[in-house]
Amino acid sequence: MVASIKPYADELALTDGRMLINGEWVTAESGATWSHTHPATGERVAEFPVAGPADVDLAVRAARRAFDEGPWPHARAGERGRVLRAIADLVRAHGDELLRLQALDNSVPLSFGEIYAVSAEFVADVFEHHAGWADKLAGETLPPFQGGDHMVFTLREPVGVVGAVIPWNAPLPLFAQKVAPALAAGCTIVVKPSEYATFAVLRLARLIAEESGLPAGVLNIVTGPGEPTGDALISHPMVDKLSFTGSRAIGQRVMMAAAVGCKRVSLELGGKSPAVVFADADVGTAAAVTMGTVTLGLSGQVCAAQTRALVHRDALDEFLATAEVIAGMVSYGNPFDPEVTSAPLINTRQLDRVLGLIARGQEEGARLVCGGTREAGDLAVGNFVTPTLFADVSNDMSIAREEIFGPVLSVIPFDDEDEALRLANDTAYGLAATVWTSDIRRAMRLTKAIRAGTVGINGYQLEPNAPFGGFQQSGMGREGGRAAIESYTELKTVLLPLTDEMI
Known part of the structure; x- marks a missing residue:
């Protein structure tokens, strides 16, 4: 049986939580609570x-006052940078604690915290990176096009109150990716973490509120599920911008809510990303990395995971053999056990959905190489699915079209470069991709032609200073880099006559 996580909750002094509204830690007005079950x-x-509409209203109004009347939007760039660097230092000082709390949230193994993109160091680097942007949000001076002697220039100003909704799979990195640029730009923000991953976010918010020097009301946290908490936040009329990471279906609801008040919106909505593997590549490494991203760590519950492996027919046998070996290396169990490599699915609803899609893949004619079942024995208490590898997949099958969000890799053969490109782009999504080949000219041809927001060549990683986001139904806008912080600003044009002559 999987060892109990209760001793770790006691060790971390995890108590029933409260929300952060206007600098105060409060319960819901209704007294309603959510009981979190470890996956x-x-x-x-x-x-x-569970924050109801009244609680969300208090949080948004606090953020509104902090923006309209408080010092943060008018703080000097150096001051905003100092606060963000202080947050980065707090994350580094409390990194182990934050990752342990995250393991209590979503059961991501502590061993996986050594991977940079999900580490405390990545979270700290995101804040550090955006601290550096605080004094570089520049407009531009334009030459007069007509009229008398005058100046034309632009200013970048904070967009206002931000409503941010973050998912459960990477709560700390995605908290940073939304909060850091918003604060650096001078915005105030109300954050709703997922009801399946709240404790690490609450702890980080407490550190920020009590030790970073951020004024009260600038950062607010409301907790609870999409209904009623999320719905109340995305529809609130005092919110100027919405930032959402999650499923395509919920992203569409966010867009509809944003349309009512013409709110600015940034969306990252997942993907069905291809790994394109040519026969001249290091096929073993390509298979190990691709299967690893789908089975290790978060067990495929990653938006950027390359869950479609498009493999040249001459490399199929080697790819499948190596991928099956990697699947056999997965170790499930208690996330605090250093030998555990992979997480369970987040809840029983997702467990049933993944098992249903695996069954549909078999019904539609895909060949199950390994996995495809729920873990039995001592692991049956958790939401564990055996690492699953499908061969003989065609791109019109459900397992090749739908974002499964589980430890499932579909291998699709191709014969030439043109077919590989057609298959790679034959999807409603466009978040990420990799191209595996020793031919750099081919790699660049494919990289330019694949419609995805990020393309890796012979590997894939995330960087805190690089834009991340998707094409098509993978969303709009970018997180990371200059594009992210500029999305939390409005651009204002200023016209200044230099003489009494009218422009």
Whole structure:
């Protein structure tokens, strides 16, 4: 049986949570709470408030006052940078604690915290990176086009109150990717973490509120599920911009809510990303990396995971053999065990969905190489699915079209470069991709032609200073880099006559 996580909750002094509104830690007005169940053990971890419309209204109004009347939007760039660097230092100082709390949230193994993109160091670097942008948000001076002697220039100003909704799979990195640029730009923000990953975010928010020097009301946290908490936040009339990471279906609801008040919106909505593997590549490495991103760590519950492996027919046998070996290396169990490599699915609803899609793949004619079942024995208490590898997949099958969000890799053969490109782009998504080949000219041809927001060549990684986002139904806008912080600003044009002559 998977060891109990309760001792770790006690060790971390995890108590029933409260929300952060206007610098105060409060319960929900209604008294409603959410009881979080750990996905690896089925144990109750703790409770936190369910914010209703009245609670969300208090949080948004606090953020509104902090923006309209408070010092933060008018703070000097150097001051905003100092606060963000202080947050980065706090993350580094408390990194182990934050990752352990995240393991209580979503059961991502502590061993996976050594991977940079999900590490505390990445979170700190995101804040550090955006701290450097605080004094570089520049407009431009334009030459007069007509009229008398005058100046034309632009200013970048904070967009206002931000409503941010973050998912459960990477709560700390995605908290940073939304909060850091918003604060650096001078915005105020209300954050709703997922009801399945709240405790690490609440702890980080407490550190920020109590030790970074950020004024009260600039950062607010409301907890609870999409209904009622998320719905109240995305529809609130005082919110100027919405930033959402999650499923395509919920992203569409966010867009509809944003349309009512013409809110600015940034969306990252997942993907069905291809790994294109040519016969001249290091096929073993390509197979190990691709299968690893789908099975290790978060068990495929990653938006950028390359879950479609498009493999040249001459490399199929080697690719499948190596991928099957990697699948056999997965170790499930208690996330605090250093030998555990992979997480369970987040809840029983997702467990049923993944098993249903695996069954549909078999019904539609795909060949199951390994996996495809729920883990039995001692692991049956958790939401564990055996690492699953499909061969003989065609791109019109459900397992090749739908974002499964589980440890499932579909291998699709191709014969030449043109077919590989057609298959890679034959999807409603466009978030990420990799091209595996020793021919750099081919790599660049494919990289330019694949419609995806990020393309890796013979590997894939995330960088805190690089834009990340998708084409098509993978969303709009970017997180990371200059593009991210500029999305939290409005651009204002200023016309200044230099004489009494009218422009």
